[in-house]
Amino acid sequence: MGGIVLVNVPTSKPLPIMTDTLQPMLRMLWFLLHGILPLAAEATYLIATYYSDDVCSSSYAYQVHAVDVVNCTSLTCSNGEMSSTSRSGDVESTECSTDYVANMTSTLSDSSYIIVLRFEDNNCSTLYYGYGTTELGECVENKYQGGYSISTLNKDGSADLEHFTDSSCSVAYASETANSSAVATHECSSSKYVWYTGSAQEFASNSNGDAGTSFSSDGDVGTSSLGSSHNMNRGGEYDFPPPSRDSSSSDARALTLVSVVFSCIVFVLVAVIIVLYRRLNRQTPVETRSGLWDDDTITATRIPRTKISIKKLLCRGAFGEVYSGVFNRQQVAVKMLLPATRSNLQHVNEFLTEAKMTAMMDHPHIVYYVGVAWDSLSDLCVVLEFMEGGDLRTLLNKYEAERHPVGIDRQKATIALHICHALTYLHSLSSPVIHRDLKSRNVLLNHSMTAKLTDFGISRERLDRTMTAGVGTSLWMAPEVMLGERYGVKADIFSLGVVLSELDVHTLPYAQVKKQCRETEGPRARLWS
Known part of the structure; x- marks a missing residue:
């Protein structure tokens, strides 16, 4: 491997602009290469x-x-x-x-x-x-x-x-x-x-x-x-x-490495040209912000990481973990990314996006957002209101096990009313928000059985009249969402109907149909994804 050769260029005048610009750029290139080469391992x-x-x-x-x-x-x-x-x-x-x-x-x-x-x-x-x-x-x-x-x-x-x-x-x-x-x-x-x-x-x-x-x-x-x-x-x-x-x-890995190195070199050269152009034209460089880390909502609600005490793991999902904890002598829920994804910038940014979305909500039937905290990328956490009653799905499973009478009683009707209030709030904002993952697991209950919506990880402001991204949990998804067709806030209403069905009969959607299929086709019947 050849090194960098410095050539003395005879000039009648010194080149302070070239010297001041190229030296930091070359140092940047050196650090980039030393950060990328280990990827070949x-x-x-x-x-x-x-x-x-x-x-x-x-x-x-x-x-x-x-x-x-x-x-x-x-x-x-x-x-x-x-x-x-x-x-x-x-x-x-x-x-x-x-x-x-x-x-x-x-x-x-x-x-x-x-x-x-x-x-x-x-x-x-x-x-x-x-x-x-x-x-x-x-x-x-x-x-x-x-x-x-x-x-x-x-x-x-x-x-x-x-x-x-x-x-x-x-x-x-x-x-x-x-x-x-x-x-x-x-x-x-x-x-x-x-x-x-x-x-x-x-x-x-x-x-x-x-x-x-x-x-x-x-x-x-x-x-x-x-x-x-x-x-x-x-x-x-x-x-x-x-x-x-x-x-x-292995050839593809090497080709990828070469492509990345080449891209870095091109990036540095383009940066040099831009800086030279700006200096020669006496323009002040525009300072850029680092995205969500400097977002006003995030910085305004940031709390000291040292004031959060993590206690007990409550649950673990495909992308995150929720712990019980203590902040300012009050019990809270602390949501964190999985250890395997805490260093992934895409996951971190999506996590911060969810935190910002939750922070924007102000309604008695949406889980209260306390703040966000981090000392480093690996310990980023979102602090939320602690809901002692767990989620609605757990309550319905308990009802099913205890043979609680099916049908809508006063308590179930109250829970349904709380969910409707929360959806009405989301859909009535100046930029309506579609929850897109409404299900019984995302309805939490406190000690007085007040229901609140949570998990805005895939919620979006409805910037256009309709959207086509097929996201959510399949059993609660509207047909147009499953088919990738255009949809709006009505998709949440379909999911609400499924949740109301759960409140009525306590079981998951289509549970009886699947049970009948298994009985008809035998104990080894499978449902393929």
Whole structure:
């Protein structure tokens, strides 16, 4: 690699403008290149493992997750309450690895397991998300992303993974399956999945010299031995090969790096030209602002991070976590991004956009916004009013379990009225706001059963007469939103109708229809996404 060559240019006059401009620009280019070149290194993955004991023993590992992150932080045996349904004694451990397959398989190798890898590309070379569990045939909570699932390893060597919206795994919304060949060869499926399986019995028998095929006798939740298609390594464990990668992937990575470096050089040259033009024309450079970080609403409601005390994890979703906390001696709810996304500027900006949207709301039936706080990018949090009664969906699940009478009573009618007041406020603003994700989970209750709307993460001001972005939760989405057609505030009214149906019968939308379909088609009927 050649260095930068400085050439003495003979001139009759000094060039102060060139000297003052080029030197800082060259320094900027140097820092940019040193920040970009590490991208050529192999990707690092965050491996999150959950254990049922308190010392992180490998034999007690029951769930593992893998995700590609920019900045990875290891955490050994953290005794935190990872979700509202975490079992007593559960602990979490995270580590950073460049070989997520070997790490995940070795973590779960003391038990029978299924590992499902989801990729972003058709060649299965860029990992989107990895999930593994030893709790086969059971309805288990996804500790990292939320939701519930059942993993099944069938006696014929095939495998299934079903996703559910509820803790009893009665309402399915998606499923994946792989035949025995796909499981055995770890081939990249057309839906961008790669599967790995193994069993403790299989490892034990193979370590004694038996490489035959064995099956469990527990019906469909059996574990199949696929040992003959893998090589053994020390300790009797299988050395699972990584997902197949195109030879072009490394070339593409190098090409991307070259493109970025070239873009940086062009950027610096353009910046030099702009600065020279402005100085030569005696124009004062215009100072730019750093977006949402300097937004008037955000800065006006910023509170000291040191005054917020985080207490207990209340829930974890696909993109964030909500903790109970204390601010100014009052209990509050503290919303934060997931650790894996806190360094992602896009997620941070979207999070700040949601905070700004919530801060603009002033209504007794919308969750009160206290403020936003941060000391650094990684500890950004939004402080909200604490709602002791939880969400409406939890209340309706309780009603269902206790066989509470269906129909609309005074309390349900009051909750419905509160939701209507909140929607009327949103739709009556000078720039009407469409919530776009109205559902029972986003209706919170306080100790006096007052209902308030929350979660404005995908809400938008209706800048045009209609919009076409299909966002929201499918069971509550209006047909025109699902079809990607134009829609307006009426989409919220459709979602309100679904919530009213939940208030009436306590169950999720279409739950009875899905139950009838399962009874008609058999216990293995699946709802494909």
